[in-house]
Amino acid sequence: MEENIQNVLVFTTNIKTKRDKRKVSNVLNTNTDIIKWNIDTQDIDCVLRIVTDKLSISQIIETIKQHNFECEVLE
Amino acid sequence: MRLRDNNKEDIVKQKAIEMLVNQGIEGFGMNRLAKESGVSVATLYIYYADKEDLIKKIAIEIGRNFFSAMLKDFSPEMPFVQGLRQQWENRARFMMENMDEVACWEVLQNSSYSDYIVQETFKDFKTIMMDFFQNAVERKEMIHVSKDVFWSIAYGPLYSLLRFHQKGKSMGGAPFSLTAEVQNEAFELVIKALTP
Numbered sequence: 001m002e003e004n005i006q007n008v009l010v011f012t013t014n015i016k017t018k019r020d021k022r023k024v025s026n027v028l029n030t031n032t033d034i035i036k037w038n039i040d041t042q043d044i045d046c047v048l049r050i051v052t053d054k055l056s057i058s059q060i061i062e063t064i065k066q067h068n069f070e071c072e073v074l075e
Numbered sequence: 076m077r078l079r080d081n082n083k084e085d086i087v088k089q090k091a092i093e094m095l096v097n098q099g100i101e102g103f104g105m106n107r108l109a110k111e112s113g114v115s116v117a118t119l120y121i122y123y124a125d126k127e128d129l130i131k132k133i134a135i136e137i138g139r140n141f142f143s144a145m146l147k148d149f150s151p152e153m154p155f156v157q158g159l160r161q162q163w164e165n166r167a168r169f170m171m172e173n174m175d176e177v178a179c180w181e182v183l184q185n186s187s188y189s190d191y192i193v194q195e196t197f198k199d200f201k202t203i204m205m206d207f208f209q210n211a212v213e214r215k216e217m218i219h220v221s222k223d224v225f226w227s228i229a230y231g232p233l234y235s236l237l238r239f240h241q242k243g244k245s246m247g248g249a250p251f252s253l254t255a256e257v258q259n260e261a262f263e264l265v266i267k268a269l270t271p
Binding site: 005006008010038040042043044045047049073074075 | 077079104105106115116117120121122124125126
């Protein structure tokens with residue numbers, strides 16, 4: 001059941017509210033290359049966490065930015 | 076390649092337990108935990124989806140350790156006195172060796188996570204302890220009492236003594252440490268109360 005940590009990507013975003021979350025939910029839910037995702041909207045960095053064995057960091061950043069949100073790799 | 080660092084994970088878990096005990100669930104946050112554990116926030120989020128996920132995983136781990144420790148060298152088929160003695164020993168040992176975990180377990184038991192914890196960790200243990208109780212009643216090794224009264228009499232004295240031990244003092248502030256003699260003295264009285 002344990003996730004393979006090689007496949008976990010984490011980003012800092014400005015996806016803060018429920019409404020923001022709804023905007024990206026659709027595209028993340030329908031992307032079959034994403035195994036699992038969640039956003040910690042309670043966190044200061046609004047961390048977006050994605051489990052995928054196919055997508056690259058830049059593909060995800062691009063997808064989120066297309067929806068007019070900030071998205072950078074969380075260091 | 077990213078390597079799973081068990082050492083780091085253990086530090087994170089230990090710090091999380093300390094923070095939950097000292098600051099409660101409300102004061103607990105991923106950023107602060109990262110800072111206190113000396114790991115990056117990113118590392119924390121690689122291991123855990125969010126605060127809730129982390130708390131649940133910690134709760135399950137404590138619960139599993141707790142219940143497997145309680146079942147060590149124990150079977151529900153055991154004669155009543157022998158079985159209860161084993162329970163006392165197992166519970167006392169675990170609680171004395173894992174004070175932080177036990178304190179954290181109590182914090183989580185009194186939170187909105189308690190239903191989840193019961194569901195995920197408690198079930199099998201509860202069945203085994205119910206079997207033990209019923210076997211003792213059927214074999215007439217124990218007097219007939221309701222479950223709740225049984226629990227209070229059977230374990231209440233031990234937990235009171237363990238609480239004194241944790242604080243290092245008993246009622247009135249006198250120094251206290253739970254020794255085998257004291258534990259045995261209390262156990263004998265419990266047996267007196269519960270056996271025909």
